[in-house]
Amino acid sequence: MSTSVDVLVRRLDPELPLPAYEHPGDAGADLVTAQDAEIAPGERVVLPTGIAIALPDGYAAFVHPRSGLAARCGVSLVNAPGTVDAGYRGEIKVVVVNHDLRTPVVFRRGDRIAQLVIQRVERAGFHEVAELPGSGRGEGGFGSTGGHAAVGVSSVGAAGSAGIVQHSASDREGL
Ligand SMILES: O=c1ccn([C@H]2C[C@H](O)[C@@H](COP(=O)(O)OP(=O)(O)OP(=O)(O)O)O2)c(=O)[nH]1
Numbered sequence: 001m002s003t004s005v006d007v008l009v010r011r012l013d014p015e016l017p018l019p020a021y022e023h024p025g026d027a028g029a030d031l032v033t034a035q036d037a038e039i040a041p042g043e044r045v046v047l048p049t050g051i052a053i054a055l056p057d058g059y060a061a062f063v064h065p066r067s068g069l070a071a072r073c074g075v076s077l078v079n080a081p082g083t084v085d086a087g088y089r090g091e092i093k094v095v096v097v098n099h100d101l102r103t104p105v106v107f108r109r110g111d112r113i114a115q116l117v118i119q120r121v122e123r124a125g126f127h128e129v130a131e132l133p134g135s136g137r138g139e140g141g142f143g144s145t146g147g148h149a150a151v152g153v154s155s156v157g158a159a160g161s162a163g164i165v166q167h168s169a170s171d172r173e174g175l
Pocket residue numbers: 063079081082083084085086088091092093094095
């Protein structure tokens with residue numbers, strides 16, 4: 001069985017490299033930035049990669065963060081993973097965010113900023129029904145199985161109120 005799919009790539013910036021896998025077996029091919037950027041703490045920037053691709057039908061490319069940048073610099077992608085549709089012919093761009101609270105991050109043209117994962121994707125036929133079939137989980141979600149590590153810090157409240165929300169006693173059960 002073939003483990004490789006052919007993807008057509010147009011280099012919009014001839015001096016920059018094609019996406020490349022660093023090691024055999026890597027899932028992600030690194031993408032570079034086509035321009036220099038300095039990103040202040042908490043800021044985001046949309047960086048061009050200098051490439052456009054044509055994926056075969058039935059595939060999509062996903063723009064993922066690089067774990068080294070995340071661990072060392074607090075850099076991630078706002079929309080991780082970004083979705084590149086098979087029909088998209090524009091330049092692939094990367095929406096980079098600096099999550100570090102204090103230190104700006106500097107990228108130079110040619111730096112590897114993200115990685116592209118190519119995957120087969122299904123397209124669904126959406127069929128409206130009045131009732132969904134039953135299941136073991138039912139409507140339980142958002143922590144229904146317990147075992148949360150963080151207590152006392154939560155995200156936006158269920159009613160949409162912003163700020164820090166204390167977990168209720170029932171949330172703590174099962175910790
Ligand atoms: O990280 C990303 C995400 C998307 N794209 C490109 C390819 C993708 O096919 C297109 C649209 O992306 P998406 O559907 O996520 O964005 P949207 O806000 O829904 O835009 P649109 O209305 O154009 O679909 O933008 C990128 O270059 N980088």
